[in-house]
Amino acid sequence: MAHEVLHPCIFLDLFVQVRQTSRTKFCFLFFLVSFGINRASFTNTSDDQLLYLGFTGANLITDDTTVVTSNGLLELTNGTVNRKGHAFYPSPLHFRKSHNYKVHSFSVSFVFAIRSSYPRMSLHGLAFVVSPSTNFSNALANQYLGFLNSQNKGKASNYILAIEFDTVLNIEFEDIDNNHVGIDINDLHSVKSHSAGYYDDRNSSFQNMSLISGDPMQAWVDYNGEDKKISVTMAPIKMAKPTRPLISMSYDLSTVLKEPSYIGFSASTGAADSRHYILGWSFGMNNLAPMININKLPKLPYQGSNPRSKLLAITLPIASATFVILLCSVFIIIVRRRLRYAELKEDWEVEFGPHRFSYKDLFHATHGFDNKHLLGAGGFGKVYKGVLPSSKLEVAVKRVSHESRQGMKEFVAEVVSIGRIRHRNIVQLLGYCRRKGELLLVYDYMKNGSLDIYLYNDELKPTLSWDQRFRIIKGIASGLFYLHDKWEKVVIHRDIKASNVLLDTEMNGRLGDFGLARLYDHGTDLQTTHVVGTMGYLAPELVCTGKASPLTDVFAFGAFLLEVTCGQRPVKHSSQDNPGVLVDWVLEHWQKGLLTNTVDARLQGDYNIDEACSVLKLGLLCSHPFTNMRPNMQQVMQYLDGDVPLPELTHMDMSFNIVSLMQDEGFNPYTLSYPPSGTSIGTISNISGGR
Structure with missing residues (x-):
């Protein structure tokens, strides 16, 4: 059965090639054209075609931020941060004759543009979506592109095909870069992806394209039902479709798409304002998508400063060149002296x-x-x-x-x-x-502030649960692992502590304040630097040599683990001559088999004993005075995830006092931190089983 919808601004090529032998049909078609009313028809035949040249008056299902502008642009997102938008054809399409038949061949073409207030940054992208539903109320913005969330990603029950045009490199979904095209099947881990661009027909060379250039560009998505092959192609708007697709892969969509399904678009924004536009759209079932006439598409908003008046550009230099130069010179001198918002740039x-x-x-x-x-x-x-x-x-x-x-x-x-x-x-x-x-x-902006407020200020903030603390610990470990091993350079933070961990709206931990950070190439060593950081988190070798390394970060992370689990600062200022040291206190309880007595009393026993004890043991291991005994951050991640058991360290007697060492070296341990605090590393011995 055909599903028919009238669209005042939809031009349907279907009737152009249909021969009209009846005078009545000819008159009816003439009537439709005369009044500018065009028709979009979808049936199960091989002639289903759709063509949008602008979207004024289009009967689409839209939600969230999506609107049609006054000149006919389909604006999926309007520049509001952390939002999503959708636009779908209102009637579901039959992609197969019945539920047991294979999916028909189909073809899609559309012209789109992505713009941002910041030329070098746009968060996030858009996607062409085939879905059994148009209800995406539970979907998330940001990296989820508005059509999935953290709970349903990767589930076969989604029945979703999406072609993403993403402008962010997301570690969670293993994106290849921050400017890529990907084929997504029920997930945001693309089954295949490629940097945005096209292959030139003249010499087969690959030409890069920037998705955030703000310029309109055209994309084609083709599925061959016989060969079960998906192809994705893109090119600048004034270029014909390249012969070689950008992405091509074999995949049987009969195992994915539900009968019937909707077609449309989804887009999302993140922390930076972005606008996602669709200028034109065509679709063909068992046929090529109609060609989009770019000359009939609505224009994007003007980007850049207003063009200077031609009359002003011609007459001013001739009539008053000398006067203008003198006036501008005086004006510039005065403005430079009084400019309220003067800036520096080197x-x-x-x-x-x-x-x-x-x-x-x-x-x-x-x-x-x-x-x-x-x-x-x-x-x-x-x-x-x-x-x-x-x-x-x-x-x-x-x-x-x-x-x-x-x-x-x-x-x-x-x-x-x-x-x-x-x-x-x-x-x-x-x-x-x-x-x-x-x-x-x-x-x-991190709405929930820094972690230390939740650990030490009982009056203003509620007590963090153990689940929240453990999630924060794993998050900071993941961030450090990325800094040490996964980024293009090795980054040593040099000031890991609770006050430098900020909490987002979902109480996830984010490492901040890189004011003391140092970075260097992988495979090389950082040269000796000044001893900087916060007492209680300083590794012994850093105090002795001034040489920072990823393992000095690991030492500080160990102090951080004990701090979060015990709810106490690494160094207590009971007195300046003999400050209490958290690691000594935890170690003493460990040796007495009373490790659980060190867990923050404010939890009132409501915590996972195995997890808490593992974190405490890992904190002692990371705080080991000898660098060769400390794990790296990859091993720390494996311990926290439970993939690898913690090692049993026995027969160790390694007393090591940072305060004494620093005084021997001529340092004042109470002036190296901000705010000042003393520290020492206690005796670590017999680290093995038990609580």
Whole structure:
């Protein structure tokens, strides 16, 4: 049975090739064309075709942020952050004769564009979707592209085919890069993907295309029901369809698609505002999709500054060139002296990736850096909450002074080390600004603040459950593993502690504050540096030699494990001469078989004993004074996931006191941290079974 819908702006090629032998039919067709009413018809025959040249008045199922603009653009997302949008043809299509028959051949073509306020960053992408339902209320935005969520990803019961055009490199779904096209079957782990681009018919060379260029581009999706082959092709809008597809693979969609199914689009945004547009769309069942006439497509919004008046460009230089030059010179001198939002920019900044914000935008975002918006303060400056004027994105703005002892070094370290890093457990640096004596870093805003507030401030915050703590521990371990082993360079954080772990809206831990970070190439060693960090987290070899390494981060992570599990700081200031050391205290209880007595009493016994004891043992192992006894972060991940049992370390007697060592070396242990604190590493012996 045919499903028919009238569309005022849908041009149907189906009737163009149908011969009309009846005068009545001819008159009816003439009537439709005369009034600009076009018809889209879907049947189970081989002639099902659809063509949209703009979407004004189109009868589509839309939700969330999706709208049709005044000139006919289908705008899936409108620039609002962390949102999703969908647009689907209203009637389900029959992709096979019956449930037992194979899926018909079909062909799809569409013209799309992705735009962002930030030319080098767009979060996230869009996808062409074939689905048994148009209800995506439970789907998530961000990396889930608006059609799946963390619970149903990968399930065969989804019956979904999606062709994704993604602008983010997501570690969770093993994306190949931040500019790729992928074939997704019931999941966001693409069964096959390729960097966006096309193969030139002239010499078969691959030509890259940027999905976030803001320019319109065309894509084709073809499925051959006989050969059971899926092909995906893309090209610039004014280019004919390349002969060689970008992606081609064999897959029987009869095992995937449900009968009947809907066709349409899904898109999502993340922390940066993005807009996803569909300009035109065609579909063919058992036939090629009709060709899209690009000359009839609606125009994208103008991008860039307004063009200068031709009259002004011609007359001003002739009539008043001298006057204008003199006037501009005086004006520039005055403005430079009085410019309220003057900024600094040097040549070295060009090579770094993060977006540069204007000081004016950050000033207004924080209401002039009003103390009412102050989130916290540290040794290198203050952090303010702000809302960017254009995108309404909530951000955290960190102000660092040039005159501070490590200010410039901290700023450079943060820009270099995390400017290009993307990981779900690392606070994302969105951009920066430099002005006179100030450095400003702009981050994702973490609504729930830092972890130490939840550990030590009982009056303001509820007690963290064990499940929340364990998830935070595993998240920070994952972030450190990525920094040490998976990123393009080795990044040593050098200041891992609870106050530098921020919590997002879902209480997931994210590692932040890379002000002391150092990075170097894989396979090389970091040269000796100054001893910096926070007492209680400093590894013995770092104090002795000043040489940081991934294993000094592991030592600090061990102190962090004990801190989160016990709910106590690594060093207690009972007295300056004899500060209490958490690792000594935990070790003492371990030796007495009373390890569970060290777990945070605020949990009131409501925790997984095996998990808590494993974390405590791992904390002692990571805090080992000898580097060759500490695990690396890959091993730490295996221990936390339960893939590998913790090693039993016996017959060890390794007393090691950091405070004494630092005093012998001429350091003052109470001036190296911010805020100052003392520390020591206690005796570690007989680390084996038992609680």
